[in-house]
Amino acid sequence: MVKPYIGVTGITKAEQAEALLSLMRPGSKRKLMIGVLASRRTLAGGRSDFAPERYPCLEDITDIFPFHSNALNLVHYNTKTVQFFEELAEVHYLAGPYFDGFQLNICWPSAVEIKRYHDWVDNGNRATGLFMPLPHKTIVLQIGARALQEIESSPAKLVQRLNDYRGLVHSVLIDPSGGQGKMLDVGAAGNYLRAIRNVYPGLALGVAGGLSPSTLPRIRPLVDEFCDLSIDAEGRLRDENDKLHLGVAGLYVKDSINLFANS
Numbered sequence: 001m002v003k004p005y006i007g008v009t010g011i012t013k014a015e016q017a018e019a020l021l022s023l024m025r026p027g028s029k030r031k032l033m034i035g036v037l038a039s040r041r042t043l044a045g046g047r048s049d050f051a052p053e054r055y056p057c058l059e060d061i062t063d064i065f066p067f068h069s070n071a072l073n074l075v076h077y078n079t080k081t082v083q084f085f086e087e088l089a090e091v092h093y094l095a096g097p098y099f100d101g102f103q104l105n106i107c108w109p110s111a112v113e114i115k116r117y118h119d120w121v122d123n124g125n126r127a128t129g130l131f132m133p134l135p136h137k138t139i140v141l142q143i144g145a146r147a148l149q150e151i152e153s154s155p156a157k158l159v160q161r162l163n164d165y166r167g168l169v170h171s172v173l174i175d176p177s178g179g180q181g182k183m184l185d186v187g188a189a190g191n192y193l194r195a196i197r198n199v200y201p202g203l204a205l206g207v208a209g210g211l212s213p214s215t216l217p218r219i220r221p222l223v224d225e226f227c228d229l230s231i232d233a234e235g236r237l238r239d240e241n242d243k244l245h246l247g248v249a250g251l252y253v254k255d256s257i258n259l260f261a262n263s
Contacts, residue, residue: 004260037078
């Protein structure tokens with residue numbers, strides 16, 4: 001199971017990651033998830049249409065991800081390509097030696113493509129002459145607003161749909177906001193988490209949506225019920241120019257550590 005984490009997404013510089021990691025306590029039960037955004041467009045060398053200030057150049061990711069025992073270094077990848085395995089493989093190599101895995105920000109991505117990626121990691125990439133397995137990588141499946149619409153916001157249908165990903169994803173993130181700062185419906189999120197935990201007890205769980213220092217207290221009921229819950233924040237940690245506000249992000253990390261102190 002994925003170790004629970006406190007996530008900050010939209011990190012674009014190594015200094016940001018290092019500053020936030022310095023706030024984590026040695027031997028923490030939780031990791032700090034360093035979320036770096038990438039897409040098919042940025043993989044091709046372009047700029048993102050949505051929130052370009054949140055997307056670094058792909059070549060810079062290897063320098064952003066730190067080597068640190070408290071870090072979980074994830075690329076949050078989105079694409080409209082149905083057959084996206086080759087994109088994941090390319091990002092895998094570009095992300096460097098400290099890359100820990102992907103969060104797939106794709107509406108119900110192809111399970112076949114995820115399996116192709118796992119098989120490639122397990123078997124090594126013979127095209128480059130690498131004949132040994134690559135390090136195991138984490139896959140987080142984002143359940144965004146569109147994905148919830150497609151299952152009519154039904155916890156039962158969500159559980160049924162997740163059966164397609166059995167053994168392929170390690171964690172599920174309920175995230176209707178998608179980086180836009182919209183506050184999570186805590187009651188609805190609890191229903192989804194409860195349904196998933198009942199059927200897939202080994203699947204790690206997380207939530208996102210409008211989290212910031214001022215809104216963290218709202219998710220206290222979820223923290224009390226799900227002691228291993230992960231969280232992620234993005235949209236409300238930005239300044240007026242949509243750049244990461246390190247002061248706000250730092251306070252969010254500190255307050256999150258306190259929020260989970262007894263879990």
